[in-house]
Amino acid sequence: MDLRHLSVKPLLVAITMAVSAAAVADTETSAPPSEADVRWQTLSPVANLYLDNAPASEFMAQGDEEKSRWNNYAGALAYYLMATERDPYSSWAPYQAAAALAYLRVPDQADTYLQLADQRGFWQYITMEEDDELAEITESSAYNTLLTNAKLRYPQHAQDVGKAYIHLPKGTAPADGWPVLVWLAGYGTEGSDSKDLAEVLTADKAIFIGINGTEKLDDHRFRWARTDTESTQQAVQQALALAAKSAKLDKKRVALMGFSQGALHSAHLLAEHPDDYCGALIVSAGGMQTAMTAAAPKGKRVVLSYGEAEREGNQALDKKLASYFSKDNQFEQHTHKGGHFFDADWPAKFPKYVEQVLGL
Template sequence: MALSLAVCAFPLQAADTPNPDRAEFNALSPVINALIQAEGPVELMERAEALEDENVLQAIALYIAASRERPDSLASYKAASLLARRGDDEAAQIYLEIADENGVLFPLQLTENPDFDDLRQTPVYLAALAKAQRIYDAISPTLVGATGGVLHPGAGAPPAACHPVVVWLHGYGINGFMDEGFQPLADTGAILLGINGTELLDTHTSFRWSSDGFEQTHVAVQKQLEALAKQECIDPKRVYLMGFSQGALHGGALLAQHPEAYAGALLISPGGRQPNPTTSKARGKRVVVINGEQEGPGNLQRADAFRTLFGSGNEVQSRVHDGEHEFPDDWQRSLPAALRWMMESGG
């Protein structure tokens, strides 16, 4: 029988009579239940994350408990962040120092977290940031903008002396790795080239695309295409872009700004913080724009803006599925069909 304080009962009180014991119990029970029931620090972290918006103190308690069970950087960092948000700067610095000692922090974790605004000039914060930057400078050259994965056409794919290439631009927070679920896209006859974003976020496998324009993305894509061309026979006139969310925003921008380098683009649920490009040099390209009907207003506007941007002088296919900010349910069939339509044009 699972242990839980949720089954505890208190004497009935009049509806208008405050019960201090019940108030204390309600404040503590989620924490105590989590400590009793959670199978380990990972589950404690999950429960803490679920409580962040509802009760910051309860979340802090669980993050601290998780950090003591497994002294890595993330639980201590999260505790430091929430403590700083509450204005408890002294305790926040203690846990930030613990996080710095027990793992790897990344510059963007610190510089873009508003919870640390009041700690920017403290010795603890500055030391953590300096160490994070040293680590970033050492590891990032082999990770950011690097090839995350390559998939080749299967046995039933159309034969070709030199294959077209579909460059996969991932969404915020992940990377260019592609599992076997992407194989139907390669079976269209194209080599799929997944590329990591140009900035590391908070782990060695978590990336985003540059938030300062789109040129870094273009440079990274071209560098990895050059590396691929040394190993494979690829058709440089048939390079297509396929992106999701922030990757779709950058894919659309690259086609608009560098049409000489790309033959078309498949843009799925464009998103991100940067504004869409407002002018396009692309002419004679094939573009597919897909978004979910239930996406937020900003993403819906982005998708429509790309339809308008490429609507003059190019061929545009459009689809709105009934989902949210995600691939359509039938993506393993519909996305290969979209790629085939793009590649039929020959660039």
Template sequence: MKTLFAMTLATAMTLCTPILHATETPDAEEIAFHALSPVVSALINADDVDELMERAEKLEDTDTLQAIAVYLAASREDPKQLKAPYQVAALFARRGDDKLALRFLQEADDRGLWFGPLLAGDEDFSELRDTATYKTVLANAQERYKKIAVGKVGAISVLNPSASIPAPKACRPVVVWLHGYGINGELDESDQPLADTGAIILGINGTEMINATNSFRWIGPGFEGTHKVVQKGLKELEAQQCIDRKRVYLMGFSQGSQHAGALLAQHPEDYAGALLVSPGGMQPTPTVSKAHGKRVFVINGKKEGPGNQQMTVDFRQLFSEGNEVKSRTHEGGHFYPDDWKISFPQALRWVMREEG
């Protein structure tokens, strides 16, 4: 990182020059030091490009020039890095520097930028959408996305109960896991307590990749796209092993929780119940539910944001008539409670009417 440090310190000094010369007060040097210290700290302490990216992302909330300096360091350290020049372009666009924004957007395109859907909806570039550069970069990114997304969007991950869990006489039930924004449906051994309820856990990648091949989201408008992806995943699973299609339950976190609740409300013939953990998302929560005779367990944290708190209330109200609704509020925020490996399986057993 020594070469990187020297090179990017020079960049940071260039970016911070207005701060150094904008005042003639005696403490100008101290002001400059404080302006540079987060950048210097990032360069000294980051072990690799990934850590530089993480530090740059955090700096965006406090100072866009500092963030740009660290993103530039990551971009120069790894010529294959796509997100770094993209973020530099976005931050310059946010600051109103269209020339530099387009320059780094073109650099991202030259490196093979593929996250077209993200670019298409990125409000940072709203003032540049009529430019030839933006249109060309967007078209290229959309074409690359189509190729890269194949086999990844909607891909399934399966986790079966442990061998010690008795097999039922009939086919096993299924719990469909819908992940939160920015992650994916990949399951691993840490999820085994969920499968050891006796259900097959089916993880599904979201309906759109964001800016990495392991980062997905559930897109609208509405929830029909999610329903189609879930049904496709169930068909894939059914081709592999015997499943009870009358006992398909939904479990989600954050954005995935919102979509899980919406699917139960809109397609109760296909889903038998739901465990909704910390519902969140940008779409409106459904106001009408067709579900009747279902069990719904809603879990959220006391320290969640107002929007998530309201969505939790909305879902409890949505299923309150004609269904059984159970609730739990833990002491934390928008994350799993510490006891989830015990409390979530208990909640699932209740949803599946196997709590005895």
């Protein structure tokens, strides 16, 4: 059965147009909002996106919003189904539709959309393996076939894991070589997309290296391994070796900087490989490897920054890292009033933190 041209348009358009007509009829009067008004207000966004000929990406974004913000899986499903039709090549849209259907306990339809995702070349097996929305159908043939095929496709799509962006300063290198700041981005972001960050943080004072995570979640979305940090160490060392082909590096002044999961990995690398790094700028640490089993390093330059409005678990981790690094190191701790993000003044503050950890 060829599922690639499976159409959901007749069902959704019929629903939205019928509700639209009822709403228009009611709103022509001055009466209080009717049930039709309320129901149309709920359904109108999907109809309006359809009528505006919006791309699949906008349907997907709205579906994600319905699910994450409102826990509205049925509403999210409508958007995912429309995205599935709008982009006949997208494998992510039918996959998300399948996950919503599985969560809503409609297993047969969920299997149908998993098969469609497979036909369209779905490869994001890391996400699929950890997706608890699919818990009800993990024993199905469609689920296991898709997972197997996604694992086979993954290497072709993940050739940019660990990819490094190297920003070389202008001018002549110092006698000992250029200091180096290595950027480990947060979960779900792209470390090599860091030109603007490099220009703000290091300018022409040091080499800046941004690195993609070692596991790929989707196009332009990466993460670091959840259960080990050695793959991160290997990626960093490979990036440094690549940079050394173009410029002289000061190996005594190589520092790490990370945000969220990248911050936690930065802390681990500094602790577990103290001979390789002089310090770290740890920004809003988060992640799973919270146990620091190695002995705390000594003589390092460490700056820790996090928000006072972050969730309790992240604050506890940051305070743990503060206790871990504060003894026998040049340690600074800075907080801001916000949450799990760079504070508004980071372009002014962070270059100073970088100078501290690199000893500039």
